[in-house]
Amino acid sequence: MRLLTGNDLKTGAVTWWTGSDWSIHVEDAADVTGNEDEIARREEASRRVNSPYAVDAELHEGSPRPAHIKERVRALGPTVRPDLTLKPADPEIGNWVI
Amino acid sequence: MAETLRYRDDQPVDHPAVTVDAFLDQSNAAAVRIEPGDDARELLPHLGRLSLVEVNFPAFGDGRGYSSARILREAGYEGELRAVGDVLVDQLAYMRRCGFDAFEPDQQLDKDDVQAAFDRWPEVYQDAADDRTPIWTKRHA
Amino acid sequence: MYKYDQYDQAMVDARVEEFRDQARRRLEGKLTEDQFKPLRLMNGLYLQLHAYMLRVAIPYGTLNSQQMHALADIADKYDRGYGHFTTRQNIQYNWIKLEDAGDILADLAKVEMHAIQTSGNCIRNISSDHFAGAAADEIVDPRPYAELLRQWSSFHPEFSYLPRKFKIAVIASDTDRAAMRLHDIGIQIVKNDAGELGAAFYVGGGMGRTPMVAPCINAFVPLDRLVTYAEACLRVYNRHGRRDNKYKARIKILVHEMGAEEYTRQVEAEYAHLLEEGVEPPFAELERIRTYFEDPLFEAGAPEEVDRSDPDFAVWVDRNTVAHKEAGYVSAVISLKPVGGIPGDATAEQMRLMADLAKDYSFDELRVMHTQNIVLPHVRKADLHALWTALDEAGLGSPNLDTVEDIIACPGLDYCSLANARSIPIAQRISERFAANGKTGTLGELKLKISGCINACGHHHAGHIGILGVDRKGVENYQLLLGGSEAEDVSLAKITGPGFDENGIVDAVETVTNVYENERQDGERFLDTYRRIGMNPFKEALYG
Numbered sequence: 064m065r066l067l068t069g070n071d072l073k074t075g076a077v078t079w080w081t082g083s084d085w086s087i088h089v090e091d092a093a094d095v096t097g098n099e100d101e102i103a104r105r106e107e108a109s110r111r112v113n114s115p116y117a118v119d120a121e122l123h124e125g126s127p128r129p130a131h132i133k134e135r136v137r138a139l140g141p142t143v144r145p146d147l148t149l150k151p152a153d154p155e156i157g158n159w160v161i
Numbered sequence: 162m163a164e165t166l167r168y169r170d171d172q173p174v175d176h177p178a179v180t181v182d183a184f185l186d187q188s189n190a191a192a193v194r195i196e197p198g199d200d201a202r203e204l205l206p207h208l209g210r211l212s213l214v215e216v217n218f219p220a221f222g223d224g225r226g227y228s229s230a231r232i233l234r235e236a237g238y239e240g241e242l243r244a245v246g247d248v249l250v251d252q253l254a255y256m257r258r259c260g261f262d263a264f265e266p267d268q269q270l271d272k273d274d275v276q277a278a279f280d281r282w283p284e285v286y287q288d289a290a291d292d293r294t295p296i297w298t299k300r301h302a
Numbered sequence: 303m304y305k306y307d308q309y310d311q312a313m314v315d316a317r318v319e320e321f322r323d324q325a326r327r328r329l330e331g332k333l334t335e336d337q338f339k340p341l342r343l344m345n346g347l348y349l350q351l352h353a354y355m356l357r358v359a360i361p362y363g364t365l366n367s368q369q370m371h372a373l374a375d376i377a378d379k380y381d382r383g384y385g386h387f388t389t390r391q392n393i394q395y396n397w398i399k400l401e402d403a404g405d406i407l408a409d410l411a412k413v414e415m416h417a418i419q420t421s422g423n424c425i426r427n428i429s430s431d432h433f434a435g436a437a438a439d440e441i442v443d444p445r446p447y448a449e450l451l452r453q454w455s456s457f458h459p460e461f462s463y464l465p466r467k468f469k470i471a472v473i474a475s476d477t478d479r480a481a482m483r484l485h486d487i488g489i490q491i492v493k494n495d496a497g498e499l500g501a502a503f504y505v506g507g508g509m510g511r512t513p514m515v516a517p518c519i520n521a522f523v524p525l526d527r528l529v530t531y532a533e534a535c536l537r538v539y540n541r542h543g544r545r546d547n548k549y550k551a552r553i554k555i556l557v558h559e560m561g562a563e564e565y566t567r568q569v570e571a572e573y574a575h576l577l578e579e580g581v582e583p584p585f586a587e588l589e590r591i592r593t594y595f596e597d598p599l600f601e602a603g604a605p606e607e608v609d610r611s612d613p614d615f616a617v618w619v620d621r622n623t624v625a626h627k628e629a630g631y632v633s634a635v636i637s638l639k640p641v642g643g644i645p646g647d648a649t650a651e652q653m654r655l656m657a658d659l660a661k662d663y664s665f666d667e668l669r670v671m672h673t674q675n676i677v678l679p680h681v682r683k684a685d686l687h688a689l690w691t692a693l694d695e696a697g698l699g700s701p702n703l704d705t706v707e708d709i710i711a712c713p714g715l716d717y718c719s720l721a722n723a724r725s726i727p728i729a730q731r732i733s734e735r736f737a738a739n740g741k742t743g744t745l746g747e748l749k750l751k752i753s754g755c756i757n758a759c760g761h762h763h764a765g766h767i768g769i770l771g772v773d774r775k776g777v778e779n780y781q782l783l784l785g786g787s788e789a790e791d792v793s794l795a796k797i798t799g800p801g802f803d804e805n806g807i808v809d810a811v812e813t814v815t816n817v818y819e820n821e822r823q824d825g826e827r828f829l830d831t832y833r834r835i836g837m838n839p840f841k842e843a844l845y846g
Binding site: 223256271298 | 337
């Protein structure tokens with residue numbers, strides 16, 4: 064599957080296209096295969112996202128997991144500061160990233 | 162075509178600018194266009210017959226034209242020096258300092274933004290091709 | 303320390319308003335991201351892996367306690383309570399919102415700070431010797447020259463759209479503590495046979511994907527022509543530096559492809575021309591700036607003795623204090639490399655403590671080192687124990703300056719969108735390994751530097767031991783390099799062979815230190831032994 068990601072223009076937060084809006088949680092991301100360019104163009108023009116691009120992903124326990132480690136670090140937060148990630152209480156989350 | 166901003170009182174040249182190669186080959190052209198890779202110093206022996214030099218910025222991030230402009234002004238060129246192409250409002254003040262006195266941007270610029278850009282800097286740190294006095298000269302005047 | 307006058311303040315204030323206006327136009331859609339990007343970069347604002355990142359300039363690495371407090375306040379108010387000190391003596395914040403950036407710049411301007419030209423294809427923050435004004439071996443304080451160049455390069459109308467970024471370092475001693483010859487321009491202030499001061503220009507050094515050591519192109523530029531010569535160097539680069547390939551756009555490639563001799567010839571011709579144009583500041587300006595860098599009022603006859611009865615304290619004194627030009631004083635290094643910690647990170651609370659200690663014990667002055675530590679430059683030996691006690695309680699007392707634990711690491715894949723591999727966890731594992739096996743002290747000076755990609759922000763080419771993280775089919779992999787130095791004995795490290803995984807690279811570092819321990823002769827550092835015996839014994843041990 065393909066996911067569309069970018070950063071929120073105002074806050075810089077990493078965001079994922081859900082099919083109708085942008086979410087900071089990669090679990091909400093929708094498969095955009097075939098539509099990525101069109102959605103990216105439209106959403107960037109309306110300034111709801113900054114510099115969007117599509118990435119490869121696969122389903123992992125029912126949720127999208129980006130194929131490349133860089134996108135997994137982006138999705139969660141720095142591996143060296145678990146307290147600053149989106150899931151600070153999840154001790155297993157490191158295994159999802161690496 | 163966007164409007165040309167011109168900060169001179171004389172009449173604009175009424176014929177199109179030629180390339181540097183064409184200019185050096187023919188004796189009657191009074192307007193020339195410098196591309197980023199051209200050597201502005203090739204024009205120096207002929208400044209007397211030039212009334213317009215256009216400096217092309219095909220992409221705003223290519224800053225060679227700033228040096229071309231300053232070199233021409235340092236050599237005493239007093240005709241029109243026009244920045245053309247991908248000329249954006251946030252570059253105008255720096256271009257002006259390098260000696261440009263006309264701007265022909267690909268995209269129309271907002272008049273208020275242009276004014277704000279030229280009014281932005283209360284002082285300047287260094288010498289350039291304009292007549293502003295650098296801070297370090299004022300400090301020891 | 304340098305103080306702004308009304309002119310400097312007006313320029314910084316104008317820059318804040320300019321950036322507010324640019325950010326507004328971006329948010330309103332008047333500027334595309336392509337148009338906005340170079341503008342925000344010239345104000346230090348990146349779009350990084352998790353958010354916007356703001357890099358704040360600390361000119362020549364010098365700041366006072368009020369400024370350090372302001373940096374702490376920004377960390378708390380706009381970021382997540384910490385900051386990261388960088389290899390170019392700056393600080394960066396990782397979690398910044400575009401809509402806050404103007405307010406942050408305004409807060410900085412209130413304490414005579416800014417983020418001007420901390421990124422972008424322009425002349426960056428001028429770096430210098432972190433022991434400037436304190437070092438026993440300097441011929442003069444290099445910072446006035448750096449400050450003059452700061453003013454010259456700020457908002458330079460001709461050199462704001464260079465082919466690529468441009469970094470300048472200024473030193474004034476034969477000992478190089480600023481990686482001077484690995485800069486686009488390295489300047490060493492020197493004395494000629496007549497006793498006059500001048501500037502030696504080294505041009506075309508750099509790290510990145512094509513590391514080069516800068517050649518000297520002029521051994522003595524008179525100080526009243528310093529700016530003119532720099533302007534000539536930049537003009538030749540702006541006109542002729544490559545713009546067809548961003549990976550070949552740095553001045554080192556121009557100097558290399560054109561040849562140092564031809565580049566020098568063109569610079570000298572431009573210099574002769576610019577001397578006639580008269581772009582040099584009045585010499586009185588340099589004199590004015592110098593008055594801000596006069597010595598603080600050192601106590602005459604300050605006691606030399608240090609009570610070493612506390613062994614932990616004695617180790618810290620031996621490792622983390624450096625000889626001072628004034629009797630009874632030292633420069634004290636605050637390590638930001640706790641074992642298992644993140645190199646260069648400091649919490650807002652730690653910043654405030656360091657600020658307060660600078661006020662109490664170091665004439666209100668701090669320095670940022672390119673090795674991502676903090677210096678209190680002028681500390682009375684008599685105050686060292688009180689200083690160390692306060693640092694140690696706050697987790698800032700690690701006695702590991704210039705040891706294998708004192709690792710330079712770029713932010714790597716944990717924070718950086720350019721990185722291919724994580725750097726910080728490797729640094730953490732290595733410092734833990736050597737703290738555990740107890741060899742940190744016995745290995746002596748050992749400079750270990752880690753980059754998470756070939757852009758080399760972690761200076762791996764200049765490490766006695768260097769580590770380069772690469773992406774091998776989506777998996778992090780680490781190459782090992784040996785024999786680099788950023789100091790006056792500058793050299794570029796060489797790769798040992800095939801790379802290692804995360805655990806393997808930590809073992810590999812231990813293996814090469816074992817070779818050193820077995821082979822070293824009296825007084826040899828790791829680097830000296832490597833230079834004497836060459837790569838083969840290390841390769842043998844690694845890949846055997």
